Amino acid sequence: MIALADCNNFYVSCERVFRPSLEGRPVIVLSNNDGCAVARSNEAKELGISMGVPYHQVKKLCERNGVTVLSSNYELYGDMSRRVVSVLSRFASEMEVYSIDESFLNFDGVESPLDLSRRIRETVGRWTGIPISIGLGSTKTLSKLANRLSKKDGAGCLEIRETDLEALAKVEVEDIWGVGRRLGVRLRRIGVRNALGLAEAPTSAIRSVGGVTLERTQRELGGLRCIGMEEMPQPKKNTCSSRSFGKPVTELEDLEEAVANYAVKASCKVRKEGSLASGIQVFLTTNRFSENLPQYANSRTLAFDEPTDDPIRIVTNAKILLRSIYRQGFAYKKAGVILLDLVSSKRSQGLLFEEHGSENRKRFVRSMEQVVATYGPNAGFIGAQGINRSWSMKRESRTPRYTTSWEDLPVVG
DNA sequence: TCTGGGGTCCTAGGACCC
DNA sequence: TCTGGGGTCCTAGGACCC
Secondary structure, eight states, X not given: XXXXXXXTTHHHHHHHHHOGGGTTSOEEEEOGGGOBEEEEOHHHHHTTOOTTOBHHHHHHHHHHTTOEEEOOOHHHHXXXXXXXXXXXXXXXXXXXXXXXXXXXXXXTTOSOHHHHHHHHHHHHHHHHOOOEEEEEESSHHHHHHHHHHHHHHTOSEEEOOTTOHHHHHTSXXXXXXXXXXXXXXXXXXXXXXXXXXXXXXXXXXXXXXHHHHHHHHHHHHTXXXXXXXXXXXXXXXXXXXXXXXXEEEOOHHHHHHHHHHHHHHHHHHHHHHTEEEEEEEEEEEEOTTOTTSOOOEEEEEEEEEEEEOOHHHHHXXXXXXXXXXXXXXXXXXXXXXXXXXXXXXXXXXXXXXXXXXXXXXXXXXXXXXXXXXXXXXXXXXXXXXXXXXXXXXXXXXXXXOTTTOGGGOOOOO
């Protein structure tokens, strides 16, 4: 038996832990740049605010109905996620942290999975303040399905069997894990409308619609395990840092500043993972929604002569790539840096003739990191990152970092 | 006016090899 | 007149996930 533990309306629930007055009221959390609604309380869902809707489309609705609108606070959500994971890990010998708000737990051999689930749900709620739902099934896909059904009927914990045809028929085809909008359309075209339909369709038809991936999903619905548990997070193959700008950017100098910042951020990520990047890609794009404005998007890639995590080298190359794709006369909306083909720093092959002074450079980077860790990001940065940062994103109503910053600790009494 | 960010996997097609 | 067969590797694009 596999269990999927999923936090309810996760970002909203995190906010409510520290602002209990938001309980029972409509709340939404916006994506970066205050762009879209990415988390909604049940009350907000009832108002008809859909997942991913651009905020400007529902702004009036929110004001009319007294919806509390918050910018996203990823420091808080990341920390709350770690807490939930640490509680969950007490209850299962094998577990896979699947996303910031979901974990799979292996319940093979557990005598009464439903009882255990109820206990876990209660403990997580009491120890972290986060409400969760748990779905049970013989495969990952079925546990996801059970989880969805449990949220629908408010049970909190629910088990599904592949033989329970009635339950399978309740799940719309595009709500199945692994079936998105596109495949949903194509499946409906061949008469598959829900999970039962997918489970019972001829395999050859499923394969021609969605290849081996969809065939796997079909077998999982039938109770055959095709997707294994991954206890250890696999090392990343690429890492990306990108942001939309708070307002359109036209000047190369501003773009260079922004791209330098993304490059530094991406280089920090790979250093933390113990990886080195073999290549780098820089991309930029105008606002694709502004149909009446001239559009331009481009990207360019280059390979390093040896894998690296050196921020100065990465920034230098990022700027070279940016200049090669920048065109004057466009209002840019977004840019980003992707570090490609990451390899473990332990297994990396160096150049035959080592660059002189590279040890010093490494020591320098480490010292810089310590300075920033101790005194904050403004205590030391590369000149190319700029000081004004007029392009930086909007984040108008972020709550304090209650659990990760001394200045933001909540005060009791 | 305003529309997120960060990932993975699979497939088809082209370039190239002998 | 007749124009092979069997591979690998890379990339772009499309699908999905949260």
